[in-house]
Every structure is written in structure tokens, then in C-alpha cells.
Amino acid sequence: xxxxxxxxxxxxxxxxxxxxxxxxxxxxxxxxxxxxxxxxxxxxxxxxxxxxxxxxxxxxxxxxxxxxxxxxxxxxxxxxxxxxxxxxxxxxxxxxxxxxxxxxxxxxxxxxxxxxxxxxxxxxxxxxxxxxxxxxxxxxxxxxxxxxxxxxxxxxxxxxxxxxxxxxxxxxxxxxxxxxxxxxxxxxxxxxxxx
Amino acid sequence: xxxxxxxxxxxxxxxxxxxxxxxxxxxxxxxxxxxxxxxxxxxxxxxxxxxxxxxxxxxxxxxxxxxxxxxxxxxxxxxxxxxxxxxxxxxxxxxxxxxxxxxxxxxxxxxxxxxxxxxxxxxxxxxxxxxxxxxxxxxxxxxxxxxxxxxxxxxxxxxx
Numbered sequence: 001x002x003x004x005x006x007x008x009x010x011x012x013x014x015x016x017x018x019x020x021x022x023x024x025x026x027x028x029x030x031x032x033x034x035x036x037x038x039x040x041x042x043x044x045x046x047x048x049x050x051x052x053x054x055x056x057x058x059x060x061x062x063x064x065x066x067x068x069x070x071x072x073x074x075x076x077x078x079x080x081x082x083x084x085x086x087x088x089x090x091x092x093x094x095x096x097x098x099x100x101x102x103x104x105x106x107x108x109x110x111x112x113x114x115x116x117x118x119x120x121x122x123x124x125x126x127x128x129x130x131x132x133x134x135x136x137x138x139x140x141x142x143x144x145x146x147x148x149x150x151x152x153x154x155x156x157x158x159x160x161x162x163x164x165x166x167x168x169x170x171x172x173x174x175x176x177x178x179x180x181x182x183x184x185x186x187x188x189x190x191x192x193x194x195x
Numbered sequence: 196x197x198x199x200x201x202x203x204x205x206x207x208x209x210x211x212x213x214x215x216x217x218x219x220x221x222x223x224x225x226x227x228x229x230x231x232x233x234x235x236x237x238x239x240x241x242x243x244x245x246x247x248x249x250x251x252x253x254x255x256x257x258x259x260x261x262x263x264x265x266x267x268x269x270x271x272x273x274x275x276x277x278x279x280x281x282x283x284x285x286x287x288x289x290x291x292x293x294x295x296x297x298x299x300x301x302x303x304x305x306x307x308x309x310x311x312x313x314x315x316x317x318x319x320x321x322x323x324x325x326x327x328x329x330x331x332x333x334x335x336x337x338x339x340x341x342x343x344x345x346x347x348x349x350x351x352x353x354x355x
Contacts, residue, residue, distance in 0.1 A: 003200050003202070003230055003232070003234040003236075004200075004201045004202065004341075005202040005207070005236075006201065006202060006203045006204060007202055007203060007207035007208075008207075012234045014232060014233070042246070042248045042249060043246055043248075043249050045249055045252065045253065047256070056256060056260070057256060059233075059249070059252045059253075059256075061248045061249075061252070064352050064353075065351075065352045067344055067348050067349070067351075067352060068341075068343065068344060068348060072352065075233060075234070075252065087263050088260070088263075090263075091256070091259040091260060091262075091263055092256075092259075094231070094232060094259060095230075095231070095232030095233075181353045184352075184353075185349050185350075185353070188344065188349045188352075189349065191341045191344070192341050192342060192344045
């Protein structure tokens with residue numbers, strides 16, 4: 001849940017990047033971290049294994065500027081994508097304000113994509129959230145790979161509710177900020193509604 | 196799903212004052228109050244050298260993981276944690292099921308003293324939190340500025 005501090009005039013929101021293992025959630029955050037001015041970001045924290053697989057979460061605090069005199073701060077988190085870290089994923093979804101689902105465009109990852117999306121919906125439900133009511137965007141990553149499947153197929157399988165979606169090549173930054181901006185806008189719009 | 200937390204000047208002053216008294220009475224290096232979702236709320240003591248944002252996020256992650264373990268063991272929660280370092284020790288306590296009270300201390304204090312002072316501070320903090328939650332629920336604090344946010348305001352954030 002967003003945390004509004006009238007005293008220090010700050011809005012704090014939590015955005016979670018979700019998706020199957022190795023789809024590029026951490027890469028999204030790393031690119032954002034590398035391309036953001038030092039004064040607008042805090043330290044990026046990655047709780048990863050020795051082989052650089054996310055163990056618990058990555059965390060990146062970002063300031064996006066002011067709205068009506070309120071500083072907007074976004075805390076970006078990733079979940080560990082590997083199937084057996086499900087207990088950790090549930091914990092990270094607590095208090096979420098917006099979700100980015102990162103799908104892997106490769107044909108051979110479609111099953112993992114669908115499993116992860118089902119898992120997202122299920123884990124949100126357990127926390128009392130409904131994915132269809134949350135600020136939510138989809139990113140199709142790895143669009144540059146030769147085995148990437150058609151966008152229309154991805155949309156049909158992974159975005160049945162037709163939320164905003166973006167093509168991405170995360171290591172090169174393609175689509176990374178577009179995705180972030182879209183979800184941040186949805187979160188702020190939700191706040192306006194009094195969400 | 197927990198309710199959105201809204202902090203107003205009055206409550207923040209009370210929380211700050213609880214932190215400062217705890218910092219003084221427990222001889223601590225620093226005291227932090229953190230939302231369970233990892234947002235820093237208040238702090239007292241020597242926090243200049245601390246990365247409070249990262250500390251808050253990691254502490255909340257730690258508390259969440261410990262809560263997960265508690266559930267697996269059919270415990271409601273493990274309300275307290277203690278980490279012993281060579282120079283700095285950390286005492287962590289969940290207050291009112293909603294916020295986390297963190298006390299950093301060194302050899303000038305002791306675990307016993309910190310526990311004792313935290314107990315008192317936690318009781319006071321609980322009553323402030325209850326008031327905050329009531330206020331947030333009734334929306335009686337002050338009118339939300341967010342209802343007046345326009346699409347342009349939001350778009351302007353991203354004009355870089």
C-alpha cells in the first residue's frame with residue numbers, strides 16, 4: 001500500500017517486477033539504476049546467489065519528482081523467478097501498489113511465462129488483491145532474439161485483459177523506461193481515485 | 196490486504212518524540228521506525244551515516260521472511276529479533292502488527308536495557324498507530340490533495 005506522509009510531503013509507492021526465471025527482471029532494474037541521475041536514486045540492493053540468480057529480491061529506490069508539492073518516491077522490487085522460491089515471492093507482493101509482469105519472448109519459455117502469470121494471479125489473491133484491479137502493465141522482453149515469437153501470440157497468451165504492454169530488450173534499455181513510466185502513471189492515477 | 200497508511204504532522208511528531216526518548220533512555224546509536232512494507236517513517240540518533248532507505252527495505256524483507264517462517268511453524272509471528280555484531284547490535288520489534296521498531300546499539304548499552312525501553316516505547320507507539328489507522332479509515336485528517344491531481348501533473352513528472 002502506498003504510504004503518504006503529509007508531514008514530509010512524500011508519497012511512497014511499491015512496484016514489483018514479476019515473471020519467470022531469467023526473463024530479465026533484474027536487468028530492468030539494473031538498466032534503470034545505470035541510467036538514473038545519482039540524486040534521483042538510492043543504492044540498488046540485490047539479494048542474489050553466488051551465480052547471480054535472485055535469491056530474495058532486488059530493490060531500487062527512485063525519486064521521480066514532485067506532484068503538487070509532494071515528492072514521489074517509487075520503490076522497485078523484483079521477485080526471484082525460479083519456481084521453488086514461491087514463499088519469497090508471496091512476501092514481496094505484500095503492500096504492492098503496481099505490478100510489471102516481464103514475459104520472456106522465446107518460444108521455449110512460453111510454458112514458464114504462463115506458469116508465472118498464473119502464479120502471480122494466485123499469489124495476489126492470497127494477499128487479498130485482484131490483478132485486474134491493480135495498476136498493472138506487461139513487458140515482453142528479449143524481442144531481439146531469433147527465437148522470439150510473434151507479438152500477437154504473446155498478447156493472446158499473456159495479456160488477455162489487454163493492459164498496456166511493451167516490447168523490450170532490457171540490456172539495451174529498449175522499452176525499460178516506457179514500462180516503468182506506464183506503471184508509475186497507473187499507480188498515481190489510482191492514488192487520485194483514492195485507492 | 197492492509198489499509199493505506201497516511202501520516203499527518205501530529206502523529207509524526209508523536210512518533211519522533213517516542214523515538215527520541217527511546218534513543219536517549221536506551222543509550223542507543225540510532226532508532227528507526229519502519230512501515231512493514233519497507234518505507235522509513237521516523238528516526239532518531241546518529242542516522243547521518245546510515246543508508247536508512249536500504250536499511251528499511253532489508254529489515255522489512257527480513258521481518259517478512261521471519262513472519263513466513265512463523266506461519267510454517269503455526270506461530271502467529273516472531274515479534275522480536277536480535278542480531279549481534281562485533282561493534283553494532285540490532286534489536287528489531289514488530290509493533291501493532293504494522294510497523295517495525297529498530298534499535299541499533301553498541302557496547303554503551305545492553306540487550307537487557309534495550310529490551311526494557313523498547314517494551315515501553317512499543318506500547319506508546321501502538322496507541323499512536325491505532326489513532327493513525329482510525330484517522331486514515333475515516334479520512335478525517337485533511338482533504339486528500341490527490342483527488343485534484345490532473346493527467347498533466349502526472350505527465351509532467353515524465354517530461355525529461
